Amino acid sequence: MAPRDDTTLMRSYSRLKLRFRIWADTRKEPRDIRRRQAERFEDIVSFARDESEFYGSLYEHLPESLDDLDDVPPVTKSELMANFDGWVTDPEVERDELEAFVSDPSNRAEKYLGRYLAWRSSGTSGEPGLFLHDQYAITVYDLLNAIRGQGNQFLAELPPSDRMAAVVATGGNYATETQMERIRQKSPLHARKCRIYTVDQPTEELVAKLNEYRPGIIMGYPSAVRLLAEQHRSGRLLADPDVVVVFGERLTARSRRQISDAFECAITNLYGASEFTTIALECPSGNLHPNVDWVRLEPVDDEYEPVEYGEPSSSVLLTNLANRVQPIIRYDMGDSISLHPPNCDCGSSLPVLSIKGRSGGILRFAAGQSEEVTVLPRSIEAAVDSDESIGRFQLIQTAEDELTVRFDVRTDADRNAVWSDVRERLQAKLRELGANGVEVVRSDRPPGADSDSEKFQLVQSRVA
Ligand SMILES: [Zn+2]
Known part of the structure; x- marks a missing residue:
């Protein structure tokens, strides 16, 4: 049996071993991936029960050894936020201090307490949230992106002169903003090659700035990129990207067509959230594959009962299997999704996910x-x-x-x-x-x- 991750918050791990495990698991049978998920789910439930006051009391009535993992009660963002100090497992984390930390734009690329990435949620659920991620979890998100995402393959082929523009929500230390800023601060070269533009500005101003910068890569919400595609077609936007990366909203077939017709370039889609940044990544066959060995997704109806494969859910319960500083277990995300069994031309053993509802109308x-x-x-x-x-x-x-x-x-x-x-x-x-x-x-x-x-x-x- 593979050694289980050790049981403390500050796990020691080898990045190379973690990389190998993610690479090797990508090729396993669906059954092995489900087993990996079940083991990690049990680990995080038992860790949260011991180390988080909030989960300790929520799980009080549960038997010591769980026969049915679905007995673990679901939680909502408002419930967790209302019990913030008891939710986190590091006693040094203080909500007021953290609020102040994420409200200060100069902290965008810094780690809270020198060890956690922190951001606010940008409100796709209509409710504010504060999220912390430990070093192990950050490594998992980065490796999933690098190993299973197409983004890196595209990036490898880009001319070295290409610049990247991210058109995202800013001013709140949100997840994407924070991660882009981390890239920018690596070196002056990175800072020149990567810029952040707020979606919160008049279209003409945004177009004028992008005309000056001429990015080869454009990243952003589908609605924002579609708007830029229209601007390009009409001759106002001169930027002509080699690659477009979209995330944060549902990418409809129509938006994809409009974007690819206008820019005539590769588009890659990913599904992430403040709670787990790389939930699903798009494969070369155009399907979104959720990383179910690291994030458990349960599409449910209004009563939190599971919905069948292929059926649209009312919401989805998400469990982050990598992050311990702020355990997220059977958490009501609010997104409507459907899951389909693994069966994709690309050969992936991971299921296929489609997103039904998320904000996105222009x-x-x-x-x-x-x-x-x-x-x-x-x-x-x-x-x-x-x-x-x-x-x-x-x-x-x-x-x-x-x-x-x-x-x-x-x-x-x-x-x-x-x-x-x-x-x-x-x-x-x-x-x-x-x-x-x-x-x-x-x-x-x-x-x-x-x-x-x-x-x-x-x-x-x-x-x-
Ligand atoms: Zn595929």
């Missing part, structure tokens, strides 16, 4: 007499996301000049007061992006999936 508003103004989901999400008293929310464009907001408030908050703040912030943001005269309307329906499409989208357009 909104187009009529802007007075001039042409339409395009607004990317992340830029208006952020205007609502920063409000502590708001719970879940949803932004729906309901007319050429109308944005409807569905929202929940925290139990002790005044709904009318929250609404007046949220409306003001959204209006200010829309004006800043050039969408003048858009009416921001309140809905009394709670955020949620719509019966006709059965998927939850944080930002969407109902305008043809």
